[in-house]
Amino acid sequence: MADTMRADGRRNYERLLDEARAAFAEHGTEVSLRDIARRAGVGIGTLYRHFPTREALLEASMRQGLDALCAKAGTLLQSESAGDALSAWLLAFATGSTRYQGLPASLLVALHDETSELHRSCLAMRTAAAQLLHRAQESEQVRGDLAIDDLLALATAIAWAGQQATDREDLTGRLLDLVRTGIQHPA
Incomplete structure:
Protein backbone atom coordinates (compact mmCIF):
# COMPACT_ATOMS: atom_id res chain seq x y z
CA MET A 1 0.00 0.00 0.00
CA THR A 53 -9.64 -0.19 12.05
CA ARG A 54 -7.50 -0.62 15.14
CA GLU A 55 -6.66 -4.15 13.93
CA ALA A 56 -5.41 -2.77 10.60
CA LEU A 57 -3.07 -0.40 12.46
CA LEU A 58 -1.96 -3.15 14.83
CA GLU A 59 -1.35 -5.53 11.91
CA ALA A 60 0.78 -2.97 10.08
CA SER A 61 2.78 -2.24 13.23
CA MET A 62 3.30 -5.97 13.86
CA ARG A 63 3.87 -7.12 10.27
CA GLN A 64 7.66 -7.21 10.50
CA GLY A 65 7.56 -9.19 13.75
CA LEU A 66 5.01 -11.66 12.41
CA ASP A 67 6.98 -12.06 9.17
CA ALA A 68 10.13 -12.63 11.24
CA LEU A 69 8.35 -15.40 13.19
CA CYS A 70 7.40 -17.07 9.91
CA ALA A 71 10.98 -16.80 8.67
CA LYS A 72 12.30 -18.15 11.97
CA ALA A 73 10.01 -21.17 11.63
CA GLY A 74 11.39 -21.79 8.14
CA THR A 75 14.95 -21.68 9.44
CA LEU A 76 14.11 -23.87 12.43
CA LEU A 77 12.60 -26.52 10.15
CA GLN A 78 16.20 -27.29 9.18
CA SER A 79 17.25 -27.89 12.81
CA GLU A 80 18.43 -31.32 13.84
CA SER A 81 16.06 -31.58 16.80
CA ALA A 82 12.44 -30.98 15.86
CA GLY A 83 11.46 -30.66 19.53
CA ASP A 84 14.12 -28.05 20.24
CA ALA A 85 13.11 -26.17 17.09
CA LEU A 86 9.49 -26.03 18.22
CA SER A 87 10.54 -24.87 21.69
CA ALA A 88 12.78 -22.14 20.26
CA TRP A 89 9.96 -20.88 18.07
CA LEU A 90 7.45 -20.92 20.95
CA LEU A 91 9.84 -18.86 23.07
CA ALA A 92 10.23 -16.32 20.25
CA PHE A 93 6.44 -16.19 19.80
CA ALA A 94 5.69 -15.79 23.51
CA THR A 95 8.42 -13.20 24.01
CA GLY A 96 7.34 -11.22 20.95
CA SER A 97 3.73 -11.35 22.07
CA THR A 98 4.61 -9.36 25.17
CA ARG A 99 5.82 -6.37 23.13
CA TYR A 100 2.55 -4.49 23.74
CA GLN A 101 0.19 -4.78 26.69
CA GLY A 102 -2.92 -6.55 25.40
CA LEU A 103 -1.19 -8.05 22.36
CA PRO A 104 -1.55 -11.71 23.41
CA ALA A 105 -5.34 -11.34 23.51
CA SER A 106 -5.39 -9.50 20.17
CA LEU A 107 -3.35 -12.25 18.51
CA LEU A 108 -5.47 -15.05 19.94
CA VAL A 109 -8.70 -13.38 18.82
CA ALA A 110 -7.27 -12.64 15.36
CA LEU A 111 -6.32 -16.29 14.84
CA HIS A 112 -10.00 -17.22 14.96
CA ASP A 113 -11.65 -14.08 13.53
CA GLU A 114 -11.47 -14.17 9.75
CA THR A 115 -12.82 -10.60 9.57
CA SER A 116 -9.88 -9.18 11.54
CA GLU A 117 -7.15 -7.44 9.54
CA LEU A 118 -4.67 -9.29 11.76
CA HIS A 119 -6.08 -12.68 10.73
CA ARG A 120 -4.08 -13.16 7.52
CA SER A 121 -0.74 -12.41 9.21
CA CYS A 122 -1.66 -14.57 12.19
CA LEU A 123 -2.76 -17.36 9.87
CA ALA A 124 0.62 -17.32 8.11
CA MET A 125 2.33 -17.49 11.50
CA ARG A 126 0.00 -20.33 12.56
CA THR A 127 0.83 -22.27 9.38
CA ALA A 128 4.56 -21.85 9.98
CA ALA A 129 4.20 -23.04 13.59
CA ALA A 130 2.04 -25.98 12.47
CA GLN A 131 4.88 -27.17 10.24
CA LEU A 132 7.23 -27.17 13.24
CA LEU A 133 4.66 -29.00 15.35
CA HIS A 134 4.03 -31.59 12.62
CA ARG A 135 7.76 -32.26 12.27
CA ALA A 136 8.13 -32.65 16.04
CA GLN A 137 5.16 -35.04 16.11
CA GLU A 138 6.51 -37.10 13.20
CA SER A 139 9.84 -37.47 15.01
CA GLU A 140 7.88 -38.53 18.11
CA GLN A 141 9.36 -35.75 20.22
CA VAL A 142 5.94 -34.20 20.82
CA ARG A 143 2.59 -35.81 21.54
CA GLY A 144 0.63 -36.73 18.44
CA ASP A 145 -2.69 -35.54 19.86
CA LEU A 146 -1.55 -31.93 20.28
CA ALA A 147 -3.35 -29.46 18.00
CA ILE A 148 -1.64 -26.28 16.81
CA ASP A 149 -4.48 -24.07 18.07
CA ASP A 150 -4.11 -25.55 21.56
CA LEU A 151 -0.36 -25.00 21.50
CA LEU A 152 -0.73 -21.39 20.35
CA ALA A 153 -3.38 -20.80 23.01
CA LEU A 154 -0.94 -22.10 25.64
CA ALA A 155 1.87 -19.90 24.33
CA THR A 156 -0.45 -16.88 24.21
CA ALA A 157 -1.59 -17.53 27.78
CA ILE A 158 2.06 -17.73 28.82
CA ALA A 159 2.74 -14.42 27.08
CA TRP A 160 -0.21 -12.86 28.93
CA ALA A 161 1.06 -14.24 32.26
CA GLY A 162 4.50 -12.90 31.44
CA GLN A 163 3.05 -9.43 30.97
CA GLN A 164 1.61 -9.56 34.47
CA ALA A 165 4.87 -10.53 36.20
CA THR A 166 7.83 -8.42 37.24
CA ASP A 167 10.22 -11.20 36.16
CA ARG A 168 8.65 -11.37 32.69
CA GLU A 169 11.33 -13.25 30.78
CA ASP A 170 12.08 -15.67 33.63
CA LEU A 171 8.40 -16.53 34.08
CA THR A 172 7.86 -16.94 30.34
CA GLY A 173 10.85 -19.29 30.10
CA ARG A 174 9.81 -21.32 33.16
CA LEU A 175 6.24 -21.73 31.93
CA LEU A 176 7.40 -22.72 28.45
CA ASP A 177 9.67 -25.35 30.02
CA LEU A 178 6.63 -26.75 31.81
CA VAL A 179 4.68 -26.81 28.57
CA ARG A 180 7.57 -28.52 26.80
CA THR A 181 7.57 -31.26 29.41
CA GLY A 182 3.81 -31.61 29.17
CA ILE A 183 3.73 -31.93 25.38
CA GLN A 184 6.59 -34.42 25.08
CA HIS A 185 5.77 -37.69 23.42
CA PRO A 186 5.29 -40.38 26.09
CA ALA A 187 8.31 -42.67 26.22
Whole structure:
Protein backbone atom coordinates (compact mmCIF):
# COMPACT_ATOMS: atom_id res chain seq x y z
CA MET A 1 0.00 0.00 0.00
CA ALA A 2 2.74 2.47 0.99
CA ASP A 3 4.46 1.99 -2.42
CA THR A 4 1.60 3.53 -4.42
CA MET A 5 1.10 6.59 -2.21
CA ARG A 6 2.12 10.14 -2.91
CA ALA A 7 5.11 11.39 -0.94
CA ASP A 8 2.99 13.24 1.65
CA GLY A 9 0.72 10.23 2.09
CA ARG A 10 3.72 7.95 2.55
CA ARG A 11 5.18 10.31 5.18
CA ASN A 12 1.84 10.34 7.04
CA TYR A 13 1.60 6.56 6.82
CA GLU A 14 5.12 6.10 8.22
CA ARG A 15 4.60 8.73 10.95
CA LEU A 16 1.37 7.04 11.97
CA LEU A 17 3.09 3.65 12.14
CA ASP A 18 6.00 5.04 14.17
CA GLU A 19 3.67 6.79 16.61
CA ALA A 20 1.39 3.74 16.82
CA ARG A 21 4.33 1.50 17.74
CA ALA A 22 5.44 3.98 20.41
CA ALA A 23 1.90 4.42 21.77
CA PHE A 24 1.23 0.66 21.79
CA ALA A 25 4.51 0.13 23.67
CA GLU A 26 3.68 2.83 26.22
CA HIS A 27 -0.05 2.30 26.70
CA GLY A 28 -0.98 -1.07 25.18
CA THR A 29 -3.10 -2.06 22.21
CA GLU A 30 -6.19 -0.22 23.48
CA VAL A 31 -4.55 3.22 23.33
CA SER A 32 -6.71 5.97 21.85
CA LEU A 33 -6.44 6.15 18.07
CA ARG A 34 -7.11 9.88 18.35
CA ASP A 35 -3.98 10.16 20.51
CA ILE A 36 -1.94 8.29 17.91
CA ALA A 37 -3.15 10.66 15.18
CA ARG A 38 -2.39 13.68 17.36
CA ARG A 39 1.12 12.37 18.12
CA ALA A 40 1.71 11.87 14.38
CA GLY A 41 0.55 15.42 13.66
CA VAL A 42 -2.39 14.35 11.48
CA GLY A 43 -6.15 14.33 11.85
CA ILE A 44 -8.13 11.25 12.84
CA GLY A 45 -9.53 11.10 9.28
CA THR A 46 -6.00 10.64 7.94
CA LEU A 47 -5.42 7.79 10.38
CA TYR A 48 -8.64 6.08 9.31
CA ARG A 49 -7.85 6.63 5.63
CA HIS A 50 -4.65 4.62 6.06
CA PHE A 51 -5.88 2.25 8.77
CA PRO A 52 -9.68 1.79 8.77
CA THR A 53 -9.64 -0.19 12.05
CA ARG A 54 -7.50 -0.62 15.14
CA GLU A 55 -6.66 -4.15 13.93
CA ALA A 56 -5.41 -2.77 10.60
CA LEU A 57 -3.07 -0.40 12.46
CA LEU A 58 -1.96 -3.15 14.83
CA GLU A 59 -1.35 -5.53 11.91
CA ALA A 60 0.78 -2.97 10.08
CA SER A 61 2.78 -2.24 13.23
CA MET A 62 3.30 -5.97 13.86
CA ARG A 63 3.87 -7.12 10.27
CA GLN A 64 7.66 -7.21 10.50
CA GLY A 65 7.56 -9.19 13.75
CA LEU A 66 5.01 -11.66 12.41
CA ASP A 67 6.98 -12.06 9.17
CA ALA A 68 10.13 -12.63 11.24
CA LEU A 69 8.35 -15.40 13.19
CA CYS A 70 7.40 -17.07 9.91
CA ALA A 71 10.98 -16.80 8.67
CA LYS A 72 12.30 -18.15 11.97
CA ALA A 73 10.01 -21.17 11.63
CA GLY A 74 11.39 -21.79 8.14
CA THR A 75 14.95 -21.68 9.44
CA LEU A 76 14.11 -23.87 12.43
CA LEU A 77 12.60 -26.52 10.15
CA GLN A 78 16.20 -27.29 9.18
CA SER A 79 17.25 -27.89 12.81
CA GLU A 80 18.43 -31.32 13.84
CA SER A 81 16.06 -31.58 16.80
CA ALA A 82 12.44 -30.98 15.86
CA GLY A 83 11.46 -30.66 19.53
CA ASP A 84 14.12 -28.05 20.24
CA ALA A 85 13.11 -26.17 17.09
CA LEU A 86 9.49 -26.03 18.22
CA SER A 87 10.54 -24.87 21.69
CA ALA A 88 12.78 -22.14 20.26
CA TRP A 89 9.96 -20.88 18.07
CA LEU A 90 7.45 -20.92 20.95
CA LEU A 91 9.84 -18.86 23.07
CA ALA A 92 10.23 -16.32 20.25
CA PHE A 93 6.44 -16.19 19.80
CA ALA A 94 5.69 -15.79 23.51
CA THR A 95 8.42 -13.20 24.01
CA GLY A 96 7.34 -11.22 20.95
CA SER A 97 3.73 -11.35 22.07
CA THR A 98 4.61 -9.36 25.17
CA ARG A 99 5.82 -6.37 23.13
CA TYR A 100 2.55 -4.49 23.74
CA GLN A 101 0.19 -4.78 26.69
CA GLY A 102 -2.92 -6.55 25.40
CA LEU A 103 -1.19 -8.05 22.36
CA PRO A 104 -1.55 -11.71 23.41
CA ALA A 105 -5.34 -11.34 23.51
CA SER A 106 -5.39 -9.50 20.17
CA LEU A 107 -3.35 -12.25 18.51
CA LEU A 108 -5.47 -15.05 19.94
CA VAL A 109 -8.70 -13.38 18.82
CA ALA A 110 -7.27 -12.64 15.36
CA LEU A 111 -6.32 -16.29 14.84
CA HIS A 112 -10.00 -17.22 14.96
CA ASP A 113 -11.65 -14.08 13.53
CA GLU A 114 -11.47 -14.17 9.75
CA THR A 115 -12.82 -10.60 9.57
CA SER A 116 -9.88 -9.18 11.54
CA GLU A 117 -7.15 -7.44 9.54
CA LEU A 118 -4.67 -9.29 11.76
CA HIS A 119 -6.08 -12.68 10.73
CA ARG A 120 -4.08 -13.16 7.52
CA SER A 121 -0.74 -12.41 9.21
CA CYS A 122 -1.66 -14.57 12.19
CA LEU A 123 -2.76 -17.36 9.87
CA ALA A 124 0.62 -17.32 8.11
CA MET A 125 2.33 -17.49 11.50
CA ARG A 126 0.00 -20.33 12.56
CA THR A 127 0.83 -22.27 9.38
CA ALA A 128 4.56 -21.85 9.98
CA ALA A 129 4.20 -23.04 13.59
CA ALA A 130 2.04 -25.98 12.47
CA GLN A 131 4.88 -27.17 10.24
CA LEU A 132 7.23 -27.17 13.24
CA LEU A 133 4.66 -29.00 15.35
CA HIS A 134 4.03 -31.59 12.62
CA ARG A 135 7.76 -32.26 12.27
CA ALA A 136 8.13 -32.65 16.04
CA GLN A 137 5.16 -35.04 16.11
CA GLU A 138 6.51 -37.10 13.20
CA SER A 139 9.84 -37.47 15.01
CA GLU A 140 7.88 -38.53 18.11
CA GLN A 141 9.36 -35.75 20.22
CA VAL A 142 5.94 -34.20 20.82
CA ARG A 143 2.59 -35.81 21.54
CA GLY A 144 0.63 -36.73 18.44
CA ASP A 145 -2.69 -35.54 19.86
CA LEU A 146 -1.55 -31.93 20.28
CA ALA A 147 -3.35 -29.46 18.00
CA ILE A 148 -1.64 -26.28 16.81
CA ASP A 149 -4.48 -24.07 18.07
CA ASP A 150 -4.11 -25.55 21.56
CA LEU A 151 -0.36 -25.00 21.50
CA LEU A 152 -0.73 -21.39 20.35
CA ALA A 153 -3.38 -20.80 23.01
CA LEU A 154 -0.94 -22.10 25.64
CA ALA A 155 1.87 -19.90 24.33
CA THR A 156 -0.45 -16.88 24.21
CA ALA A 157 -1.59 -17.53 27.78
CA ILE A 158 2.06 -17.73 28.82
CA ALA A 159 2.74 -14.42 27.08
CA TRP A 160 -0.21 -12.86 28.93
CA ALA A 161 1.06 -14.24 32.26
CA GLY A 162 4.50 -12.90 31.44
CA GLN A 163 3.05 -9.43 30.97
CA GLN A 164 1.61 -9.56 34.47
CA ALA A 165 4.87 -10.53 36.20
CA THR A 166 7.83 -8.42 37.24
CA ASP A 167 10.22 -11.20 36.16
CA ARG A 168 8.65 -11.37 32.69
CA GLU A 169 11.33 -13.25 30.78
CA ASP A 170 12.08 -15.67 33.63
CA LEU A 171 8.40 -16.53 34.08
CA THR A 172 7.86 -16.94 30.34
CA GLY A 173 10.85 -19.29 30.10
CA ARG A 174 9.81 -21.32 33.16
CA LEU A 175 6.24 -21.73 31.93
CA LEU A 176 7.40 -22.72 28.45
CA ASP A 177 9.67 -25.35 30.02
CA LEU A 178 6.63 -26.75 31.81
CA VAL A 179 4.68 -26.81 28.57
CA ARG A 180 7.57 -28.52 26.80
CA THR A 181 7.57 -31.26 29.41
CA GLY A 182 3.81 -31.61 29.17
CA ILE A 183 3.73 -31.93 25.38
CA GLN A 184 6.59 -34.42 25.08
CA HIS A 185 5.77 -37.69 23.42
CA PRO A 186 5.29 -40.38 26.09
CA ALA A 187 8.31 -42.67 26.22
